[in-house]
Amino acid sequence: MSSRVSAHSLLIAPSVLSADFSRLGEEVREVTEGGADLLHLDIMDGHFVPNLTFGPPVIAPLQKWSDLPMEAHLMVSNPSSLVESMARAGVNRLIVHAETDPHLHRLIESIRLNGMSAGVALNPSTSLTVLEEILPLLDRVLIMTVNPGFGGQSFIEGSLSKIRRLSSMKERLGCPRVRIEVDGGISVKNIAQVVSVGADTIVAGTAIFSGPSRKDAISALRSAAGVLLV
């Protein structure tokens, strides 16, 4: 086992972007019963990314179908405008893109003041250096392993080095409890690789929602991860 493997337990976070939206409640219930650890909700505004999804009115009723923690991954140009409404909708963690707000520190503080934990997402082209001053305030960092906007894209291989470097940065800055989450193109073919370099939270859309059984897909990801993290 690589020395970089995290001490955190491995978490599987289904991205409902690839779910059947005509039966979103049932889909959320199925992944919950199928062993998911949290729900990953992709919020897109058609501006920061060229795609449009959903917002608080769709999120709030999901609590009737699942008791899992919900995280909202905001791919929007003006994330601060959504902090309060996301908290009211029952979101437990807000993940904001570093590229969307020059006042990241203030945004993170406002997320925490609204009772949520905070994560920061980085596009593939964004350097880890933006995290230097804020890492201790974060619950997790979301490394985008595709360019955000759509499900079903191919994993960008250069992400492995970035995840490895983030693991080192956590050690250097004394932030062992910050999780490393990966999002985009993760499947049974590459999950072991991302875990071996330090990822401990895995977002998966297509890999979970494209086959017949959500439960089997989640189990397959866990066993393909190949290591049992304690």
Ligand code: DX5
């Ligand atoms: C992409 C989203 C992802 C997406 C992942 O912008 O942030 O969460 O749903 O989907 P897959 O697993 O299909 O790449």
Ligand code: ZN
């Ligand atoms: Zn996402």
